[in-house]
Amino acid sequence: MKPAAFDYHRPNSVDEALAIYATCEDARFLAGGQSLVPMMSLRLATPTDLIDLNKIEQLSGISSSDGYIHIGAMTRQEELAANEPLCTQVPVMKAVIESVGHPGTRTRGTIGGSLCHADPAAELPALLLTLDAELLIAQPEGKTRCIPVEDFFRGHFETALQPDEILIEIRIPTASRRQMGFNEITARSSDFAMAGAMASTHLEDDGTFSSVRVVTFALRDRPQRLREVESAVTDAQGDLAAIRLAAQLTEGLISPREEIHLSTAYRRRLAVTVVRRALESAVGHLSEVNL
Numbered sequence: 676m677k678p679a680a681f682d683y684h685r686p687n688s689v690d691e692a693l694a695i696y697a698t699c700e701d702a703r704f705l706a707g708g709q710s711l712v713p714m715m716s717l718r719l720a721t722p723t724d725l726i727d728l729n730k731i732e733q734l735s736g737i738s739s740s741d742g743y744i745h746i747g748a749m750t751r752q753e754e755l756a757a758n759e760p761l762c763t764q765v766p767v768m769k770a771v772i773e774s775v776g777h778p779g780t781r782t783r784g785t786i787g788g789s790l791c792h793a794d795p796a797a798e799l800p801a802l803l804l805t806l807d808a809e810l811l812i813a814q815p816e817g818k819t820r821c822i823p824v825e826d827f828f829r830g831h832f833e834t835a836l837q838p839d840e841i842l843i844e845i846r847i848p849t850a851s852r853r854q855m856g857f858n859e860i861t862a863r864s865s866d867f868a869m870a871g872a873m874a875s876t877h878l879e880d881d882g883t884f885s886s887v888r889v890v891t892f893a894l895r896d897r898p899q900r901l902r903e904v905e906s907a908v909t910d911a912q913g914d915l916a917a918i919r920l921a922a923q924l925t926e927g928l929i930s931p932r933e934e935i936h937l938s939t940a941y942r943r944r945l946a947v948t949v950v951r952r953a954l955e956s957a958v959g960h961l962s963e964v965n966l
Contacts, residue, residue: 678715685727689734689813689841692726696839697815699724704841706749706788709780734787734843737761743809744847748787752776752799755786764849765806767857767873771798774857777865787842790827793834793897796867798859800828801892803845804900805855805873811844812836819843828897850886852878856956858949859893868893869937870945874957876908883912884958894931894946901928904950913958922951 682699686692696702702724705711714720728734734749737758744764746755755761756772775781775789775798789799790810808824814837824845827835836842859871871892876884887905892898904924911917931942 676716676718678712679718679721681715681722682724683727684724685730687730689731689843690817692728692731692841693813693815693839695724695726699726702726704728706791707751707780707784709776709784709788710792710794711788728841739849742849744849746786746845746847748790748842748844749785750787752781752784752786752789753778756781764847764853765802765855766853767802767855770857771802771873774798774859774861774865774868786845790824790845791834791836791842793828793830793832794867795831795896795898796871796893798857798868798871798892800824801871801873801890801898802857803847804828804898805875805888805890806847807888808848809846810842811846813841813843815839821846825900830896850877854878854884854957854959856953856958858952858956860945860949870894870931870942870949872946872949872953874908874950874953876957884909889950889954891925891929891946891950894929894942899929901925901950903928904954908954908958915955915958918954918958919951922947922954925950 684695700723703722705725705727728749735747738745752772752775756769762768789797803824809821810824810827811821813819854876856874859868861868873890875888877886879885887908889901889904890898904921907921908918925947926943929946931939933939
């Protein structure tokens, strides 16, 4: 099929894009187009107007200041993996990006597009929740608001972003001695995950771990923090046996939906496995574990 007829706009600034939106009947903002364009081709989305954000230079790039890494929402996924300062701050970034789609889609797909699409099986939303990121959002009349990423995801393909708003920047707090782990289980390489997990810890000078974050994805309608697991890992302080026991808590904290080829019980077992592997990697025990 072909998309339904639409008017095309290519603004030079965020303010111009929002002004155009205000004059349209049913407009959609276009980022990388890796999700929206196929939906339009199948006529699952039929906007009257398409507002292309790719000409807005201020929406791309990676920089550091004021204790944050600032990532423009239109920054391509492949650029995230190529930025060494970012990958130093986020040790799993390259591995995560290599699991997002395919090389061809990563050259066009954007970090902001992935967040706004809010696919429950997507890796980048879970990663940014693990990193306690903040999202800067542009509103009409030159206004902006900043919200924690934890408040952004509302359900399947649903976010807190209003139709007349544009995600413009992702802010990741910088941290020294951040250790991270990432694991997902897929049927085939580059398939959507059946279960996935991210973990982040901070290594203190005395060798203990603090600021533990554990997030699962592809197991409910949005990324999910496992605070009980985080507390148990903090108490374990690097003890491998105790960390494995902490991972077992995952089974009682999630409620995955049963699918035609995946029972709820099986997905719970997968969840325990990916959380354990992510945690073992984050605390530096991966080489000691027979995976």
